[in-house]
Amino acid sequence: MTHSIEHITLPTASLGTERNVTVHRFGTPGARPKAYLHAALHAQELPGIVVLEHLQKRLHEADAEGKIIGEIALVPFANPIGLSQQIMMEAQGRYDLDTNRNYNRGFPDLIGEVVEVIADSLTDDGDENVAVIRTAIGTALEGRKDAREADVLKLRLLQLSHDADLVLDLHSAWEALLHLFVTDVNWPDADDLARQIGAEVVLVDRGNRMMTFKSAHALLWKEVAARFPDHPVPPGSLTAVVELRGQRDVDDHLTRPDADNLYHWLQRRGVIAGSPGPLPEARCEPRSVVGLHRLTAEAGGILVYHRQLGHAVREGETFCHILDPETATRTPVTAPIDGLLYARRSHRFARKGQYFCAIAGDTPIEG
Template structure:
């Protein structure tokens, strides 16, 4: 079954211009499971595009051999708006420069959009209820009327991903080891991918706040289950944000390695025929996203680090130093930056110049530290 490549135009916001998004679809119409994999919703996170590129090479080979047994949609770049946001040769793809904020925040609330449509439609069969809910989700999405280019991008991506059993949103951090954000509803079901991917941290929450893309597809099943307790509603979608190290970590070798982990997952779930290799030993267990300490700079200057990424730290242990080049007394220019929890130091800052409140490190701990919005913006 040949690959289908689709070009989806977005709303044009300037005369003579129109951006498009490409979907590569394998196994179109195949009964069974469906996977949706998108790269670089934060458009400056190039490792995601490298992983998608190498995954497509593997899927091309599998498709030619007739090994595709489910439907697999790969979006090699999910955000052409952000890809066009260069300033002085620097790509600024995390925030919408037109004022619509973080590209990975404020996505649809499919529970709210769907719940009233399910009145009188659900039954006693869990599998049938999944189909009914997915149909209701599509009805709601189809009724959205985009009024901006970004609105049309939201509708396009959610409309496709909401049909999938498995959703992978590929990202990266600044300077980082590989890690995952997942729903607590999907653990330990995704433990095999975490091990194969070599994740140094797996952070889970049912609702981390901010309506990030991956949670659009996991939250409704539990939330609708609580709204309709007399009807069996399983956790029908596994979705995760995959953080592919740091922005500079782009190479054919790394991209191929990450693509192999994704491909092995597709094999293990039966979307590609074959046998996956034995799983490596997991590097970590899952912990709550609310136990991840996001450490910010206490002032302006530049930072140096005294520990390597992957170091196990104790509360109060120094991770970095803030150096103030404007200090009148140079002997007082250094301020230690310390961990506030026990855990794994897994993210640092690539560019060392900082201002007050800028994120300089993350530590994946095990003790809850906060409530509400659990992610940095």
């Protein structure tokens, strides 16, 4: 049996407290491929936690049967700081209440540092280059002197994942279809993941400098490759954000099949032995994140939807009204683009200017 548990202690932020990141490891350290999965970086996004519990049970069985070929690291709840934030019975795990910063922004941007270190070390061998770059990332992470608890948390999550071949960041929206965010450097490589988990929306982006957890991986590999066009630099990891529907969708009838699909995907990628079965058909075409519209309320009031999640809206179609009960007027909300209504905030009251739903436009990916 290879399973082990590690508790990584975060620096004490407040007198008399201590928080830990729990890591479950399966397989032989250093074996390839290495997979890293964590859940609930935005702490109140709970479905991924349940999915990883189901997945862990399957991994224990595989471990007992000697089927773990690579190495697997699971962090079932990646943000114990956010999980501790409750205000008047409501979980508030998206933003650090201490700094008002989004927990999924501001991961260390190591691109410049890594480029400088590896400049004279790259060869014509892509695998060797990946190893050199991973070492440089690890060294850069070790050299950081972060003090704040939340910054150290981000550092630890990158230290656990920076050398993994497969990196999955499990989130959930308020109410949503199962969807995937992936950076172009990892597309179409992630097509098998999208099909295996039954993604109903796949959004392909270019990476962004807000340094989300995904960008800290994907953008780094993309930009290092761009800086050294004369050397082969394949992406050292496939990193994706899997949005497991809405925050309340924790029930086993949803989360157990999700875990089964992740298990099959790990088999497909050679991390676990055994046949994953046939690859399911894609449930959607990939869309460019350029066509993603996050709608903000033109008026304050109560959101009255006329269309459900998953409805294909047409540009100009009124799919919702915002009711102002003071004047009994309704402001129509029209779709800015042909696309899919795929995510909504759960609260049906919006303030003027507040984000309340998202439409994935039917915008094909570039090139």
